[in-house]
Amino acid sequence: EDKVVQSPLSLVVHEGDTVTLNCSYEVTNFRSLLWYKQEKKAPTFLFMLTSSGIEKKSGRLSSILDKKELFSILNITATQTGDSAIYLCAVGGGGGADGLTFGKGTHLIIQP
Amino acid sequence: DTAVSQTPKYLVTQMGNDKSIKCEQNLGHDTMYWYKQDSKKFLKIMFSYNNKELIINETVPNRFSPKSPDKAHLNLHINSLELGDSAVYFCASSQDFYGSFSYEQYFGPGTRLTVT
Numbered sequence A: 001e002d003k004v005v006q007s008p009l010s011l012v013v014h015e016g017d018t019v020t021l022n023c024s025y026e027v028t029n030f031r032s033l034l035w036y037k038q039e040k041k042a043p044t045f046l047f048m049l050t051s052s053g054i055e056k057k058s059g060r061l062s063s064i065l066d067k068k069e070l071f072s073i074l075n076i077t078a079t080q081t082g083d084s085a086i087y088l089c090a091v092g093g094g095g096g097a098d099g100l101t102f103g104k105g106t107h108l109i110i111q112p
Numbered sequence B: 001d002t003a004v005s006q007t008p009k010y011l012v013t014q015m016g017n018d019k020s021i022k023c024e025q026n027l028g029h030d031t032m033y034w035y036k037q038d039s040k041k042f043l044k045i046m047f048s049y050n051n052k053e054l055i056i057n058e059t060v061p062n063r064f065s066p067k068s069p070d071k072a073h074l075n076l077h078i079n080s081l082e083l084g085d086s087a088v089y090f091c092a093s094s095q096d097f098y099g100s101f102s103y104e105q106y107f108g109p110g111t112r113l114t115v116t
Helices: none
Strands: A003-007 A010-014 A019-026 A030-038 A044-049 A055-058 A061-066 A071-076 A085-093 A100-102 A106-111 B004-007 B010-013 B019-025 B031-037 B043-050 B053-057 B064-070 B073-078 B087-094 B111-115
Touching (some): A003 A085, A003 A100, A010 A019, A019 A030, A044 A061, A044 A071, A071 A085, B004 B087, B019 B031, B019 B111, B031 B073, B043 B064
Parallel strands (some): A010 A106, B010 B111
Antiparallel strands (some): A003 A019, A019 A071, B019 B073, B031 B087
């Protein structure tokens, strides 16, 4: 059974800190790893990584995938209160219609 | 324009009833999905549909049945509702299917189902 494990499950930091969220996975046929941000409603897409060692960056957020060690990290620098959310890691395997296997998420709280 | 929409947003009903949740996407995507998010915020795939065919069906009770009248719609019917069905149900869609590496899925706003 495909498995995605995120750590930590929750994290409280102060505004301006840098945080690193972790995601490890075991899937039978890895295709891609995705990061989502979920605030009050639906998850919103952040990054998709398919190649090992390539960093994706968008503003203060960046992510890297290590396909050899089967993990990914999501970094957020100079955190702001608006970054408070649940960050979900998901892995796709097989064809696109196999859906995504999600981790349980990291609940990030940024204190002013 | 809303890319993936769901109705209703909230649904409160009694045990034993039958209900439906509708989903529509205007992205021209090939594949649509239903996910269930439990009280601990854990998202789990229930179904996916590609070209009107059910591709996967995870271990969900057969009281749940997806119905796709066309490529842009995937509705979820639930018969004989139980207390444990209370959750948020998300519809999603993606462009790609076999042979592609793109798994970017766009999610609807969710339907919060409460069974009393």
